[in-house]
Amino acid sequence: MRVAALATCIIATCVSSARADDPPRPDLVFVANPNFGIEPGARTTLNAGRLLFRYQELLPSITKFDESRPSGKALGILGRTLQFGFLDGPLAHMETTVTHELFGHGARAREFGGKPAYVFGLPLPYSLFLAPQQQTSGVAFYNTDPRNLDQDIALHFGGLESNFLTAHWINTEMVNARGWARHSDLLVYAISKVTYVTTFVSRDLRGQRGAVGDDIDSYVNALQDKFNHWRPNQRVTIAKNLQTAYLWNLIDPTLVFSLYSTLVNFIYHGKRESKMPLPSVNGVTFYPSPRFNLSPFGAEHYLDLFLTKGDVVVDAYGRIGSSGLASYTGAGVRALGWKPHKSVSLGAEVDVWKQPALQLEERNLYTRPDEWGVNVGGFATVKILGKLGLTGKFAYKSRGYLQGQPLDATPYGYLGVSIAP
Amino acid sequence: MQRLFLATTTAFSLCVLSATSGSTGCAKYVAPCALESDSTVMNLSALSRAHLVKRPDGTVIASWLRFKQAALGSVASQMPEGFEIVVIGADGTITQQKSVASPAALDARKGSTRNIGAEWTGRGAILHWTEATTQTLADGTSSTHLSTKLQFVSDNGQEGELLDGLSCDDCSTLTSSTPFEDGVTLLHTAVGSKLGGGTSEVPATIVRFDRIAADGSRTASGSVPWLASVLTPAGSQSGGFAFAASAALATSGRHLFVFATNNAWSVDATLSPKEGPIPRPPGAVLAWDPSTNEAVTAWFASDVGADLLGAPPNLYFQRSDNQGRPAIPVQRISTGDAVLAVAAQADHYAVVFSAGGHEYLDLVDRTGNKRGSDLDLGGSSVADPGADAGAGAEGIGTGAGEHLLHAPSTNVFVDIYVTSDAIKRRVIRCQP
Numbered sequence: 059m060r061v062a063a064l065a066t067c068i069i070a071t072c073v074s075s076a077r078a079d080d081p082p083r084p085d086l087v088f089v090a091n092p093n094f095g096i097e098p099g100a101r102t103t104l105n106a107g108r109l110l111f112r113y114q115e116l117l118p119s120i121t122k123f124d125e126s127r128p129s130g131k132a133l134g135i136l137g138r139t140l141q142f143g144f145l146d147g148p149l150a151h152m153e154t155t156v157t158h159e160l161f162g163h164g165a166r167a168r169e170f171g172g173k174p175a176y177v178f179g180l181p182l183p184y185s186l187f188l189a190p191q192q193q194t195s196g197v198a199f200y201n202t203d204p205r206n207l208d209q210d211i212a213l214h215f216g217g218l219e220s221n222f223l224t225a226h227w228i229n230t231e232m233v234n235a236r237g238w239a240r241h242s243d244l245l246v247y248a249i250s251k252v253t254y255v256t257t258f259v260s261r262d263l264r265g266q267r268g269a270v271g272d273d274i275d276s277y278v279n280a281l282q283d284k285f286n287h288w289r290p291n292q293r294v295t296i297a298k299n300l301q302t303a304y305l306w307n308l309i310d311p312t313l314v315f316s317l318y319s320t321l322v323n324f325i326y327h328g329k330r331e332s333k334m335p336l337p338s339v340n341g342v343t344f345y346p347s348p349r350f351n352l353s354p355f356g357a358e359h360y361l362d363l364f365l366t367k368g369d370v371v372v373d374a375y376g377r378i379g380s381s382g383l384a385s386y387t388g389a390g391v392r393a394l395g396w397k398p399h400k401s402v403s404l405g406a407e408v409d410v411w412k413q414p415a416l417q418l419e420e421r422n423l424y425t426r427p428d429e430w431g432v433n434v435g436g437f438a439t440v441k442i443l444g445k446l447g448l449t450g451k452f453a454y455k456s457r458g459y460l461q462g463q464p465l466d467a468t469p470y471g472y473l474g475v476s477i478a479p
Numbered sequence: 480m481q482r483l484f485l486a487t488t489t490a491f492s493l494c495v496l497s498a499t500s501g502s503t504g505c506a507k508y509v510a511p512c513a514l515e516s517d518s519t520v521m522n523l524s525a526l527s528r529a530h531l532v533k534r535p536d537g538t539v540i541a542s543w544l545r546f547k548q549a550a551l552g553s554v555a556s557q558m559p560e561g562f563e564i565v566v567i568g569a570d571g572t573i574t575q576q577k578s579v580a581s582p583a584a585l586d587a588r589k590g591s592t593r594n595i596g597a598e599w600t601g602r603g604a605i606l607h608w609t610e611a612t613t614q615t616l617a618d619g620t621s622s623t624h625l626s627t628k629l630q631f632v633s634d635n636g637q638e639g640e641l642l643d644g645l646s647c648d649d650c651s652t653l654t655s656s657t658p659f660e661d662g663v664t665l666l667h668t669a670v671g672s673k674l675g676g677g678t679s680e681v682p683a684t685i686v687r688f689d690r691i692a693a694d695g696s697r698t699a700s701g702s703v704p705w706l707a708s709v710l711t712p713a714g715s716q717s718g719g720f721a722f723a724a725s726a727a728l729a730t731s732g733r734h735l736f737v738f739a740t741n742n743a744w745s746v747d748a749t750l751s752p753k754e755g756p757i758p759r760p761p762g763a764v765l766a767w768d769p770s771t772n773e774a775v776t777a778w779f780a781s782d783v784g785a786d787l788l789g790a791p792p793n794l795y796f797q798r799s800d801n802q803g804r805p806a807i808p809v810q811r812i813s814t815g816d817a818v819l820a821v822a823a824q825a826d827h828y829a830v831v832f833s834a835g836g837h838e839y840l841d842l843v844d845r846t847g848n849k850r851g852s853d854l855d856l857g858g859s860s861v862a863d864p865g866a867d868a869g870a871g872a873e874g875i876g877t878g879a880g881e882h883l884l885h886a887p888s889t890n891v892f893v894d895i896y897v898t899s900d901a902i903k904r905r906v907i908r909c910q911p
Contacts, residue, residue, distance in 0.1 A: 286849075288793065288811045417508045421839070422813045423852035426508075 081238035081331045082479075084231040085439070087449055089474030093168045096216065096462040097451075098472035099161025100224045104246065107153035111146070111242035114330055125328065138325045142245075143183060150245040151181040154221055154253060155196040162220030166212045167200035169464055170418075174200040207423065208354055208416045211280035212465060215352035217273050221250040222351050223462040226362075229312050233345050233364040234371035234395060237334040241324040244316035244332065251313050251350075258304040264297040274300075281356060285383045286424040296356075296381065303357030303380045307350035342367045349375070351461050355414060356381020358461075369395040369403070377411075385428060386413035388460075394437060405437030407453070409460050416457055416465055431458030435471070445478035511842050511851040512829075512892075512909040520567055520895070520902040529897045531883040532658050535733060538574065539567040539883060539895050540658070541902050542599050545578070559585065562597045562604040562632070567895065569887055571904045579604040582630045582638045594627075598656045598663040600693040603633035605663050607644065607654050625652050627667050631695025639695040645687045649673050655727040659735045660748055662698070665689040666728050666737065668710065684710045686726065688750045703750045710739055731767040738765070743774070745801065754801040764830075766884075768823035773806055774799045777818045777830045794818070794832055796847050810847030815839065820894065824886030827909070831884050831894055833859050840892070840907055856894070856905060 086105045089098040123130035123137070159176050167174040176199070179185055179192045200213065228247045232239040239247075257263060257274040271279075281296050282288055307313075312334065319332035336345045342365055349360035362375040372393045379386035388411030396404045415429040435453025442448055450473040457467040464470055520541075523529060529543040544559040559581045566575035577599075585592065585608055593609040606629070613623045626646040631639030645652060650671025656663055667687045674683040686707040690699035706726055726739045734745050742756035743765050759765060763778035776799065781792040794813040798806040815834025822829045827850075828843045839853035881897040894905040 286811055415508070417852070420508060420510075420852035421855070422849075423508075424849060 081333065082235040083240070084235065085447075085449075085479065086477040087474060088476075089449060089451075089472040091470065091472040093464075094161065094165060095169070095464065095470070095472065096161055096165040096220050096223060098474070099165055100157050100220050100462065101227060102474070103153055103157045103161060104224050104227060104243075107149065107246060108240070108242065110149055110153075111240070113145070114141075114242070134328055135325060138328060142320065142325060146242060146245055148181040148184060150242065150249050151195065153246055154224070154249045155181065157220050157224055157250075158217040158253065159196040159198040162217035163198035163200065163213060164216075165220065166209075166216035167198065169466075170206075170209045170213075172200040174198050206418065206421060207280070207284040208418050208465065211277065211284055211354050214273055214276040214280050215354075218253060218352055219461060221253050222349070225250040225312075226349055226461075229347060229349075229362070230364065230371060230373055230392075230394070232312070232334065233336065233343065233366050233373075234369075236343050236366065237336040237345075238331055239319070239334065241319060241330050241332065244312075244319045248313060248316040248320070251307060251310065251316075255308075258301060258307075263301065264294045277352060281381065281383060284354065284424070287383070296383070299380060299382050300357055303359065304350065306348050306357075306359045310348050310350075312347060349377075351377075353379065353386065353413075353459050353461075354416065354465075355379050355384045355386045355459070358386070369397055371395055379413075384414045386459075387411065388413070390433070401441040401447075403437075403439040407433070407435045407437070409433040409455075411458055411460065413458055416459065418457075418466055429458065431456040431460075433460050433463060439476050441478070447476040447478070449474055449476040508852075509910075510854060512840060512854050512907050514840075514854065514856055515906040515908045517857060517903065517905045518571065520571060520904050521565065521573060522901045523897070524900075529881060529902055531881050531895055531897065531902075532730065533883055533885055534658075537569045537885075537887055539885075540599060541565045541567060541895070541897075542597065542604075544595060544597060558589070558592075559595055559597075559606075562599070562606065564599045564604070565902070567902070567904070571893075571906075577634055579632045579634065580636055582606060582632050582641075584628065584630055584638075584641050593625075594652065594654050596654060596656055598658050598665075600631075600658065600663050600691065600695065601661065602693045603631055603637075603639075603695055605629060605631050605656070605665075605691045605695060607656060607665060609652050609654070622649055624648050625650055625669070627652055627654055629665065629689060629691070629697075631691065633695065642689070642697055644689055645669055645685070647671055647674055647685070653727075657728045657730055657735070659730055661693050662748065663691045664728060664735065664748055664750070665691065666703070666726055666750065668726055686710070690748055699749050701749070705752065706737060706739070706750065709742070731765070732769045734767045734769075736765070736767075742803070755803055757799050757801075757803040758797075760795075762817065764818040764821045766821040766823055766828075768798075768828075770823070770825065772801050774801070774803075775821055775823055775828050777812075777821050777832070779815065779818060779832075792816070794830070794841070796828070796830065796843055798845070798847065807845075807847045810843070810849075812841050812843055812847070812849040813839070813853055819896075820882035820884035822884040822886050822892055824892065825889065829884060829886070829892045829907070829909075831856065831882055840894075842909055854907065856907075 086108060088102050088105055091098050123134045125131045125134045164174045178196045180189050181195050185192045185195060225247050228243050254272060254274050257272055263274060263278060278297050282293055287296060315334045323329040323332040336343050345364040347362045347364060349362050351358040357380050358377055359380060360375050360377045362373050365372045370393060374391040376389045388409055390409030392407035394405035411431050412428055415426045417423050417426060433453060433455035435451055437451050439447050439449040450471060452471040454469045455463055459465060529541045532540045534540060542564045545561045545563050547558050547560045561581050562579040564577040565573055568574040585606060588610060591611055593611060595608040597604045597606040607627060609625050609627045611623055611625055613621055615621045627644030629642040629644050645667035647669045650669045652667060652669045654665055654667050656665040665688060669685045670682050672682045674685055684707045686703040688701060688703055689697055692698050710726060726737050729736050736743050737746050737750060738759055741759055743759045744752045744755035746752050757774045759776060760778040760780060763776050765774055765776045767774055776797045777794060779792040779794055793811045794815055796810045796812045800806055815832045818832045820831040826845050830841045832839055836859050838856040838859055840856055841853055842850045844850060883895045884892060886892050890909045890911055892907040896903055
């Protein structure tokens with residue numbers, strides 16, 4: 059009964075009107091495509107998570123203390139620490155795990171015709187005391203030909219790629235909201251960004267390849283295979299370059315802000331929303347932000363320049379690779395939120411790249427020529443019934459790598475519903 | 480902001496135009512080699528296992544023992560009825576076909592023979608087999624005497640003199656043979672604790688050779704002490720000595736090779752070493768590049784530090800000079816299960832190998848760099864690669880299913896191979 063009541067409340071709050079003084083909230087978006095691809099999967103899981111995190115809106119009536127008094131403050135901090143440790147943290151961990159397995163590894167496996175299977179365990183910290191033998195909170199199983207090197211490597215980085223893409227969408231929506239973000243979004247952002255951080259900073263990554271290892275070990279193995287750098291000293295070089303490149307993931311102001319928001323704004327002050335200070339000139343808010351990603355050629359460094367005014371947010375970026383195994387660069391721009399009509403919101407994206415050609419059918423191909431590629435796409439949301447709208451994306455890309463998108467040349471996209479806050 | 484959006488959508492339109500005009504991406508990969516044909520030269524009886532040898536004139540001899548039609552596993556099924564020879568022309572057609580009857584001395588054994596084999600000299604077949612005679616001694620123990628016999632049978636059925644090869648008591652023997660320079664060279668190896676200097680812990684090895692001329696006459700014979708000294712017996716006496724460490728003969732181009740566990744030597748017709756030793760890792764197939772007088776070797780290994788457990792082993796490639804000194808560092812060129820054949824041509828080398836039930840060809844340049852991806856040649860020619868141990872001809876090694884890969888003309892490789900029921904021929908054409 060309690061669960062049903064909670065679910066009812068969550069759904070009710072989902073469609074309830076926001077107060078005028080509330081920080082702006084992004085639409086809830088639930089989209090899918092036939093392959094349950096990375097981008098629609100990451101966006102849908104993010105928004106499903108937001109729906110679950112609305113349980114917080116039930117809490118004030120249950121746990122309200124007079125925090126002007128030290129005892130009340132202490133109780134408030136204790137309550138929110140417990141909430142963080144036993145509710146919000148596990149929820150965010152579960153969300154990033156589902157994204158990672160189902161719409162990361164799983165999406166890449168489905169893209170190559172596989173039928174992946176999954177095993178999910180308990181999120182932290184419950185796994186520590188309820189399932190101490192549990193190795194990981196989620197695993198995806200898939201059968202592919204590991205000698206199809208371009209497919210093989212995408213299967214390995216797909217999980218983390220989906221987490222990084224989730225973080226990028228949170229960042230975009232935060233800039234669109236002039237820096238406002240919910241505590242839960244920032245928590246998901248931080249966990250998405252630091253997945254496998256311990257492996258990235260471990261010296262073990264440079265050691266011998268072995269049977270036991272996580273996605274990052276497998277990714278380094280796959281880079282060795284793909285570029286035929288099979289000697290142990292070449293593995294050391296690949297791993298060192300990846301570890302150095304990973305610093306780009308950590309020097310991220312949003313990541314720092316998400317940690318500050320969690321510890322100070324949420325746990326200490328009890329705020330469920332935080333506003334990241336973003337510079338503004340002539341009414342245009344802008345934010346240069348580093349973005350990190352794993353690609354079929356090694357680490358990829360983005361520099362995004364977000365600009366927002368009114369409902370429109372533009373993300374112009376350049377990207378460059380640092381693995382030393384190949385030359386791979388690109389640039390793109392995405393604009394969202396243009397409203398030619400009060401019921402219609404449009405967007406567009408374009409990305410152009412030059413990178414080693416992907417050959418998805420060839421076996422053990424080690425050298426390839428560089429190739430230009432392009433991705434173009436459009437977004438549309440049309441309100442059809444009050445806050446309810448239809449939303450989707452339609453795009454075409456040539457063969458090549460672009461974060462979260464199919465590798466092959468193909469038209470692609472997704473369709474779903476959006477619910478205005 | 481609206482301007483920025485319009486600029487973006489303009490770029491969008493331009494890029495759609497660019498993408499649809501085909502100016503970006505999707506460039507079709509062009510493989511450096513293509514399988515031009517894969518045809519059947521002739522069908523074989525299910526009991527046959529053909530042996531392939533390339534002759535200097537470019538023709539290929541396929542030969543096999545024809546066994547008596549009887550239930551598998553019966554004594555009769557172990558008895559050869561005769562020896563079949565087919566000469567395959569450069570264009571894949573059969574130019575000669577001969578059949579030589581089994582000699583009376585072999586027929587008389589009625590099954591108590593081992594290691595039966597044969598080679599065609601050009602005028603007839605030299606058959607070899609090992610006769611086993613077991614006697615129970617006065618103290619109740621038994622002793623087995625092994626004796627290797629050779630006998631020539633001409634194309635017209637005339638039998639030559641029955642010759643003795645090598646004999647020993649309570650030992651294991653193996654004979655390897657190959658046609659070479661208008662004759663046949665045979666290499667006999669015996670391992671046993673009762674051989675000179677041997678003990679139950681460290682059995683001794685003796686090696687002998689026979690040189691048979693085209694007319695069946697024995698022109699030379701003798702022991703090969705240098706080879707005996709490098710061979711190390713493996714296995715236990717109770718189980719019969721395993722010949723993992725024995726020596727075998729094969730030819731590559733105009734070179735005769737003897738290869739042992741870890742090395743190969745170029746030798747003359749009487750097994751005197753000329754060049755080598757060339758390192759030969761386990762399972763390696765070796766070919767001689769006559770244009771450079773170098774050896775090329777390809778083999779599979781799962782090196783510590785280079786492989787994931789469960790991942791297919793790596794395929795390595797190495798060029799060595801005629802003394803076995805590396806000409807290039809070892810190169811990794813693919814992954815898979817077993818090397819089937821190696822061939823050299825001008826400035827490129829081809830390696831045929833099996834992986835996951837398929838056979839592939841890799842093209843490698845002189846620096847060991849692989850050109851393109853693995854060329855899929857089709858389903859595997861043997862159900863169990865590695866089970867069919869024997870010496871390849873053009874490429875030398877343990878072989879998995881008999882393959883003879885050679886380069887009859889510029890940019891063309893021909894792979895003649897034996898399946899369980901046919902001799903087949905693939906033509907692979909490569910770009911310059």
